[in-house]
Amino acid sequence: MHDEFLCHVTAYGICGGQRIGVPLGTYRAPTLALALWWLRDRASWIADRLDPRPEAGHFPPSSLVPVADTVPDVPAVLRAWCGDPAQQELNADELAAGRLVRIATGDDTTEYELLAESVDALRMQRTVPALVVPVA
Numbered sequence: 001m002h003d004e005f006l007c008h009v010t011a012y013g014i015c016g017g018q019r020i021g022v023p024l025g026t027y028r029a030p031t032l033a034l035a036l037w038w039l040r041d042r043a044s045w046i047a048d049r050l051d052p053r054p055e056a057g058h059f060p061p062s063s064l065v066p067v068a069d070t071v072p073d074v075p076a077v078l079r080a081w082c083g084d085p086a087q088q089e090l091n092a093d094e095l096a097a098g099r100l101v102r103i104a105t106g107d108d109t110t111e112y113e114l115l116a117e118s119v120d121a122l123r124m125q126r127t128v129p130a131l132v133v134p135v136a
Contacts, residue, residue, distance in 0.1 A: 003119075006028055006118075007026065007039055007115065009039075009112070009115075010024060013109055032096060039091075039101075040081075046074075046078055047079050051075035051076075074110075074112060100116070101115065101116045102114070
């Protein structure tokens with residue numbers, strides 16, 4: 001069982017013709033449950049900022065407008081992932097097995113990526129090249 005997990009959230013976009021990533025948060029989770037909780041929390045946080053409730057009162061009238069139906073609905077994708085117990089179980093199994101979990105969605109301008117990986121698996125990957133030495 002992997003004990004610690006490194007979690008990252010990044011937004012990617014184009015600036016000056018180049019793809020750039022903007023870190024939105026990093027968390028070193030001491031347990032699998034906390035890693036998944038943090039990813040869900042960050043996914044909800046992004047969704048709430050991209051799709052705020054207009055009735056919240058702190059937006060001037062007409063400052064928020066709906067987007068076209070052809071624009072991918074990033075907040076809906078993130079909320080659906082957060083609320084899907086089967087997907088959460090699958091992600092937990094992947095992390096517990098030492099595999100990287102990546103949740104990514106995007107719209108016309110930005111891609112949002114949530115990553116989690118086992119710290120133990122990362123350590124093992126670093127040592128493998130040192131153990132394999134070519135023989136001449």
